[in-house]
Amino acid sequence: MSTATGAACSRSASPTVLRLAAQGASDGEIAATPGVSxxxxxxxxxxxxxxxxxxxxxxxxxxxxxxxxAGSSAARGWPGPGRAGPGRTPGR
Structure with a gap:
């Protein structure tokens, strides 16, 4: 496995989307964020x-x-699949 380069880490496209995807969120779950389709x-x-x-x-x-x-130090804002979080009900 290769190590990420500084260039790969410093890109501007939505680090929030990447962080949530890395935590296991589907596109639909990420889209549950207000104002995002x-x-x-x-x-x-x-x-x-x-x-x-x-x-x-x-x-x-x-x-x-x-x-x-992503990882334990970056786990903010989305609790993971099947867990309750802001505006979510467990199991949904």
């Missing part, structure tokens, strides 16, 4: 893949961990 999330994910040189969503998650955008 699922189409917008899909666009951000596509931009993230291109800007970070990631082959697929899994590779983008690896980059997120290597850049410190």
């Amino acid at each position: 699922e189409t917008t999330v899909k666009t951000h994910v596509g931009n993230l893949l291109a800007e970070r040189g990631a082959r697929d969503r899994v590779h983008a998650v690896i980059v997120a961990y290597e850049c410190g955008l």
Whole structure:
């Protein structure tokens, strides 16, 4: 596995979307954020893949961990699949 370069970590396209995806959020769950449509999330994910040189969503998650955008120190704002959080009911 390669280490993320500074360039891959410093890209501007939505680090929040990358962080939430790395925590396991689906496009629909990320889109539950007020004012963000699922189409917008899909666009951000596509931009993230291109800007970070990631082959697929899994590779983008690896980059997120290597850049410190995901993991225990970055776990803010989304509690994970099936867990209650702001505006969420467990199991939904």
